[in-house]
Amino acid sequence: AQKVTQAQTEISVVEKEDVTLDCVYETRDTTYYLFWYKQPPSGELVFLIRRNSFDEQNEISGRYSWNFQKSTSSFNFTITASQVVDSAVYFCALSEPWGNNRLAFGKGNQVVVIP
Amino acid sequence: EAEVAQSPRYKITEKSQAVAFWCDPISGHATLYWYRQILGQGPELLVQFQDESVVDDSQLPKDRFSAERLKGVDSTLKIQPAELGDSAMYLCASSPGTGGGTGELFFGEGSRLTVL
Numbered sequence: 683a684q685k686v687t688q689a690q691t692e693i694s695v696v697e698k699e700d701v702t703l704d705c706v707y708e709t710r711d712t713t714y715y716l717f718w719y720k721q722p723p724s725g726e727l728v729f730l731i732r733r734n735s736f737d738e739q740n741e742i743s744g745r746y747s748w749n750f751q752k753s754t755s756s757f758n759f760t761i762t763a764s765q766v767v768d769s770a771v772y773f774c775a776l777s778e779p780w781g782n783n784r785l786a787f788g789k790g791n792q793v794v795v796i797p
Numbered sequence: 798e799a800e801v802a803q804s805p806r807y808k809i810t811e812k813s814q815a816v817a818f819w820c821d822p823i824s825g826h827a828t829l830y831w832y833r834q835i836l837g838q839g840p841e842l843l844v845q846f847q848d849e850s851v852v853d854d855s856q857l858p859k860d861r862f863s864a865e866r867l868k869g870v871d872s873t874l875k876i877q878p879a880e881l882g883d884s885a886m887y888l889c890a891s892s893p894g895t896g897g898g899t900g901e902l903f904f905g906e907g908s909r910l911t912v913l
Contacts, residue, residue: 686839717901725886727840727904773839784853785902787839 685709686776688788695764696796702760703791705774711735716750716757717775717785727773733757764795801905803889809911815877818908822871822891828852830902831864831874832888840888846872879912886910 685708695701707716718730731743733750740749745765749758761768771790778784802821810816822829827848832840843862845853848869857864861880866872876883886909890902 725907727888729901732901784842784845789839
């Protein structure tokens with residue numbers, strides 16, 4: 683069975699500080715996809731990034747960056763120079779490669795950016 | 798920008814009453830999902846449709862929950878009778894693909910249910 687663990691529950695940072703969110707996953711599949719979603723107070727889940735299991739290249743997209751390490755089953759996410767608008771719950775998710783796009787979510791990290 | 802529409806945004810009901818949620822996915826999206834998110838938890842899949850057919854309802858409590866997508870477009874999720882433990886956010890999502898696990902899901906703002 684797939685499982686996603688996000689150990690931290692709430693993280694508070696002062697504006698402009700960096701914040702890193704940890705995600706550890708479990709799967710028996712050799713091919714899978716990993717995601718980060720953001721859920722602002724409005725409730726809508728917003729897609730941020732996706733990475734497939736064959737691509738361990740770490741990238742930066744604007745203020746977002748991620749560190750995918752297959753050897754440790756980790757998919758960590760960093761927000762650089764945090765802003766108040768980054769305050770939200772962030773979810774790591776894992777999906778099966780074939781069939782139905784079913785996502786298994788972690789419990790989420792509440793990020794609070796203090797002005 | 799196209800959005801997934803859900804209604805109502807908020808619903809308060811007494812236990813044993815019936816409640817229904819509606820979702821209109823992004824036009825042309827073949828796949829529709831209903832997720833339940835209990836406060837402080839991540840969303841969990843209740844049911845998935847491919848067009849009008851149910852693909853996965855293994856986590857749907859079928860004794861009280863039902864879902865339909867009769868014409869393969871909008872969908873309704875019903876709970877009857879509601880129980881206290883059903884208090885949660887019910888999220889609808891859609892995706893354009895017919896499967897493959899690669900696609901991005903587009904979520905609505907959710908329907909928050911409180912059962913008293």
